[in-house]
Amino acid sequence: MSTWAYDGTAMVGRQLRRVRNNPGLAILTQTMPITMLLFFGYVFGSALAVPGKEYRSFLVPGLLAATAAGGIMTGMFQAAADSHRGVMDRFRSLPVSRTAVPLGQAAADLVVTAAGTVPLLLVGLAVGWRVEGTVPEAAGAMGLLLLFRFACTWIGIFLGLLTRSEDAAGQLGGATFVLPLLSNAYIPTGNLPGWLRTLAEWNPISAVTTALRDLFGKAPVPRGAAWPVAHPVAGALAWSAALIAVFLPLAVRRYTRGEG
Template sequence: MSALAYDGTAMLGRQLLRVRNNPALVILTQTMPITMLLFFGYVFGSALAMPGAEYRSFLVPGLLVAIAANGIMTGMFQAAQDVHRGVTDRLRTLPISRAAVPLGQAAADVLVTAAGTVPFLLVGLAVGWRVDGSAAGAAGAVGLLLLFRFACTWAGIFLGLLSRSEEAAGQLGSATFMLPLLSNAYIPTDNLPGWLRTLAEWNPLSAVTTALRDLFGNAPVPEGAAWPVAHPVAGSLAWCAVLIAVFAPLAVRRHGHPGA
């Protein structure tokens, strides 16, 4: 365990240096959610039954969860980039824990996400979003958001190691854009057709989005929803546990044994 902590910290530092040396990508990934907040909040808000400010309060937690789900895309691309450029093969030759590299990447991704969430929330406050719940609830919402990002990053790392190609990872990563569209991140699911509502409410993003809205005090838990949305905090924790339990061992095994 001590070796894993030491090696993981070293890999965390490597990933943070990687982020520092690629500021353009960081700026792009941080400004895109803000652009979506302004565009969706003022364009969609005028088309839905919710008044503009109310919809923007509804939208902010959904976009936060969409940002967290992008951990699949970033984790996939970075892992595939390392494989494609031979970095992973060189790291495999070092006497380090085979879990250290993916763990360092996932931890660094969470830290960068936490830092990038601050300007997004400031813009959210500027357009009318407020924390109407308790300070403890808000802290819990942020913690849950980062845990979900951590879980999504593990899924991305495994898929990136599996694809072994930057081009394939880029194409597959772009498909993650559909995940928030099939959830309650942008619109309520109440009026969706039965089968589509069921699909949306069993989407992990819907549980986490509902949990954030509840913890921030932005919207109540909807009635008559599927279990993960009706019990959003428990549902979110369950989804995070499943993602980590499934993809973390797969990513570690894949990193240690490329043919696995």
């Protein structure tokens, strides 16, 4: 095994042990989408009209996309905690690949996310959501979801290394809850005012949400939608690729330079 691969595997193992030693945080982040599904689905579901679908079926893909976007918060908090406590400085003093450290965090987050998605999918099936697409389409939807999570995690890692403060990361991470609200994750965007609809449909979460709805259930695309929503799979792939292309090198450079 090459040195880079060995270092990367070691960093993944460290991050997974970190999750195991702090199960409360993992349980909280994984149960929150289920709580929101039950709350929004049953409390607001009867009051929201969704063309062609029951609201809970409409909501499940949106919650999956919102959970993927949560990689910003978790990536930021973990990177900031390691920076604040001097762990990153310790890694930089060791003969460890500079890419392997942040990559290990991002890869471990994917493993945790993949496992944590299963309960949400099962609860979604229990409340009436169904996978109506083919098996390859469903597999593609899950791959797209994890790709977007990977991209969002790199945003979080960069911001965490930038702030170097757990308090600042916690406050900034809380603000990321607004992002799904400015998308089509929870409500259709067709009736929004023009400028707000444009903002929501150019939100990467909207492209991912629409792609999941299309791949899982052949949901119709809203008329007059912006390009990422009108071509959701291509839009989701383009957004994910762009975010990775920008924030992966920024995060690696920030880690390597180690500036406070």
